[in-house]
Amino acid sequence: MNILICHERFLFRFGADRVLILLGKGLKERGHTVTAMGNRCDPEVVASFAERWIETPVEGVHLELNEFTRDWLSRNWRSLFPAGGEPEVVIVGGWPFFAAIPFFREISAQVIFIDCGVVPNHGYSEEMVTVLEKLHGLRRQYLPSASASVAISRFIADSQTRADAGDAVPIRPILLGADHMELSMWQSDQLPIGDRHSSGTVLLQNLKAQGKKVLLNLGRWEPACYKNSEAAFDIISQICATRPDCALLVLEQPGNLEVPDYLRDFVYPIGFPDDRELLEMMKSADLGISVSRWEGFNLPLAEMQWYGRPVLAFDLAAHPEVILHPWYLCRDASDMSRKALEILNGGGPPSAELASSLKWFRTYFRWQRFTDECAGLLAETESQQGKAAAAASALSVDVSYSVRDSANSGVVRVARRLGRKLQESGFDPVFVVWDEPSGHYVFPTEAEYEMLGRFNGPVFKRGMRVSKSAEERTYLAHVLTGLAPSEHWLLLPETIFEGSFRRRRQYARERKFRTAVIFFDAIPVLRPELCNEVIRNNHRAYMLGIAECDLAVPISRFSADCLRNFWRDSGAPDTCRIVTDVLPGEFGGARRIEAPLQRNISTVRILCVSTLEPRKNHRNLVHACLRMAENHPELDWSLTLVGNKYQGSFEIAEWIQEVSTREPRIQWLGIVDDPTLDRLYESAAFTVYPSLIEGFGLPILESIWHGRPCICYNQGVMSELAQAGGCLTTDVTDPVRLSEAIYSLAANEDLRLRLSREAAARTLKTWNDYVSELMESLRSFECLQNQKLLESALYPHCLCDNWQMHDSERMGLMALLARHKPVCSIEIGTYGGGSLSLIAQYSNFVFSIDIDESIPGRFQFPNVSFLTGPSTLVLPQLFAELDRAGIAVDFVLIDGDHSAEGVKGDIACLLQYVPKRPLFVVLHDSFNPGCRSGMLESPWAKSPYCHAVDLDFIPGRVSEYEGPFQGQLWGGLALAYFLPERRAGGLQIRTSANQMLQRLSVTGPNEAEMCLTSAV
DSSP states (O other), rough: OOEEEEEEEOOOOOOHHHHHHHHHHHHHTTOOOOEEEEEEEHHHHTTOEEEEEEEEOOOOGGHHHHHHHHHHHHHHHHHHTTTOEEEEEEEEOTTTTTTTHHHHHHSSSSEEEEEOOOOOOOTTTTTHHHHHHHHHHHHHHGGGSSEEESSHHHHIIIIIIHHHHOOSOOOOOOOOOOOOOGGGGGOGGGGOOOOOOOOHHHHHHHHTTOOOOOEEEEEETTTSSSTTTHHHHHHHHHHHHOOOOEEEESSSOGGGOOOOGGGGEEEEOOOOOOHHHHHHHHHHHHEEEEEOSSOOOOOHHHHHHHHHHHHOEOOOOOOOHHSSGGEEEEEEEHHHHHHHHHHTTTTTSOHHHHHHHHHHHHHSHHHHHHHHHHHHHHHHHHHHHHHHHHSSSEEEEEEETTTTTOOOOOHHHHHHHHHHHHHTTTTEEEEEEETTTTTEEOOOOOOHHHTTTTOOOOOOOTTTTOOOOOSSSBBGGGTTSSSSGGGGGEEOSOOHHHHHHHHHHHHHTTOOEEEEEEOOOOHHHOGGGGGGGHHHHHHHHHHHHHHSSSSSSSSHHHHHHHHHHHHHTOOOOOOOOOOOOOOOOTTOOOOOOOOOOOOSSEEEEEEOOOOOOGOOHHHHHHHHHHHHHOOOOOOOOEEEEOEEEEEETTTHHHHHHHHHHHHEEEEEEEEOOOOHHHHHHHHHHHEOOOOOOOOOOOOOHHHHHTOOOOEEESSSHHHHTTTSSEEEEEEOOOHHHHHHHHHHHHHHHHHHHHHHHHHHOOOOOOOHHHHHHHHHHHTTHHHHHHHHHHHHHTTOOOOTTTOOOHHHHHHHHHHHHHHHOOOOEEEEEOTTSSSHHHHHHHHHHHEEEOOOTTTHHHOTTTTTEESSHHHHHHHHHHHHHHHHTTTOEEEEEEOOOSSSSHHHHHHHHHHTTSSSSSSEEEEOOOOHHHHHHHHHHHHHEEEEETTEEEEOGGGGGGEEEEEETTOOOOEEEEEEEEOOOOOSSSSOOOOOOOHHHHHHHHHHHHHHHHHHHHHH
């Protein structure tokens, strides 16, 4: 890939320059061709990573340099980059290339802005303030044109990038590395002569030899501005008042530093050491201090921490993201002086915690990781563009509620995040709103797009379809041209009232659109007492309406089972395909927190994120906390509730507000934006999600995403989400047990840390993963439809959905039945009815045995009798009755979807039966290895009158086979042939599964019949 990196300068001694230089080196090492462009550079440094250096001229007024550079590029571009040689990616570092960003977008799909932030104006000259104000204006004007932005910290992303880009640009906070000092890439002979000074190491060694404690002031000396350098004088003065054996080294030339007379014996300017010398000084210094009042990252802070040396910094800007241990963050100069003395006297955080933090720090803060993430962003964008270009279908997304909802409840949150990720993934969705009066889908207005884009929702971009106003709408149907109707998908990610849903389905059918619905839960059907009357009355009809769509996408396996069972019990048509796409755990694009909680927190902050509705169980949570306060008054805690009121249950919010006036430690914030919620998660010691029933339980995984333990219900989907670690489950219906669980996590620091480590170690699905699976489901729908046509051709009149057999197994079974033509058949275990529907076609009459009482009501075959109960009780009685009636059983299928013991019991019953005519017994393991072990451990193979063909291709043994079926075989059939006479020493015939399947697949069903029966 050809990559152009643009920046004012490439001089390694400046922080922003180093970021781009190291990024360039990393991209070159990954095989990319890099060109550097700017006003000036260190030639040797640029040559280390760039194939070409393009120097842009500097003319005219400095404030107009961005516009001049844009015009110069426009005039000279073809001479700089002939046709076909343009960069595929442009990386912009800032001045003087802001105005050129729209131009770059015209020639490159990817223009990435690396945001190191803009320093505060305070303390600078009027001329410099004018430049900074100009810089702010350029950012606001041109950053929205970039394709993406990399912020060097979450602080920069939240405080500047998002504010200037206005949500028009995907933003990825990627923290910098700290290991570049070890590389010794730049030496002092590369510095300008006036900047060279190499006495620092010798001076430090001399001071140490005198028994001095040496402090290193990090960063260049810049007083009277945000660098706040003069504060170092006050700090060293306070330190030396107690310990006069201390010295402070500062990075400034001696002639440029005015040291107060009373500090001349304590403060030493050392100039500008090169990397090698500064590295040795950082390793030898007793303490580093950073007095800056604003930093977008603070490279010197990270550099010294890399070597395990203590560094103190103020608790502000990006410092909390970079600091090795929270204890090193200081409130002010006095706090920094106090902590400095404590460190110099041998104190500070526990050594074990520091060792753990340093191990994590040195694992994470590597430039390789920074470059990997940046390169991954480039590859991800390139891949997404490729997907968009290759996408076979258009996609309209129904956001009718999300464009009006000022809150961000679970369903709307999913719709917004899904829409944003569809955009970022390059699938170019069309967002539409259902207009009830006209009975049409229409485009949102700009105001509706603004509402939709809140909480990390989709962004409104130039060129998107828009309605002028709510009264003057643009119809979707009027702009869909050049696209076959069957290629258009309508995605409905919101729960809808059935009356409107029915009209939307009709709209789609009339235009032959395919419809896909994201299904959240069946709670109003399962637990109607937990929902208000409006929701309760609608949901059953809504779930039946989904059955009329093409594709249902449940958010969890639990919800999928609920939907499938509801359709079965309601007699709904089985034409809608269900494909589960489990929701991700990623929170709003925030960086995953993989570091465990720190120890010694003063206040145990508890967070609960949930809409205030009855099933969310807030009353029990509040009662549990009040009980804890009464029983453990010594505990310092707080409970913060985040979530909107619930229509029809405002009394919950009113009650919580009333409680909070009496108990100020309980606070309800209502609706908050994602950056605020992100900070609340990070400041929490743990979270509580006391909901009684959910379709998924997204806040549980969002808590895990932030590395925070979560207390949740020990039942349902909450219990499933908790199993992978990081959670403490309890009976949330009991306030006493819930209170005990909260107290145990609040008071037991070791338990919190263990669960936090489990949370940080969990593998969580991202929104990119979710969108990829969803779009794959839409793309593969045509293949699924073709598969249905194939199934109907191969197995006419059979129930093929949820038939737990591979095609080769179905063909083998069909060949046996077609040749054998049994009179009386028995199936043990009916499940989805696929094999039963096949057996019924080839048998005179059939008995179905299943413990599931719903089976007789689900299937209707004229020649099938259904028997309900344990097979080991029903089967012997059935054999006895058939013997009395003079009816010989000549085919049995055991669908071994239960335990190994159950299979062995069925086989034991069979071995007690004396066949009256040749009897085929087929065992299918239903993908359950336990049933195979049940077969092998039973007397099956030892029976003197059993001849067996074992098609053995269970999952654990797939790799043993070679040929075209390798990696595709699962499940298995075992076939036994019982003779009517009990003869000793029967012959066992075993054949290779792969050979059998090759013959079945190559020669067709007729040959398959001969193959199978001749083997027997």
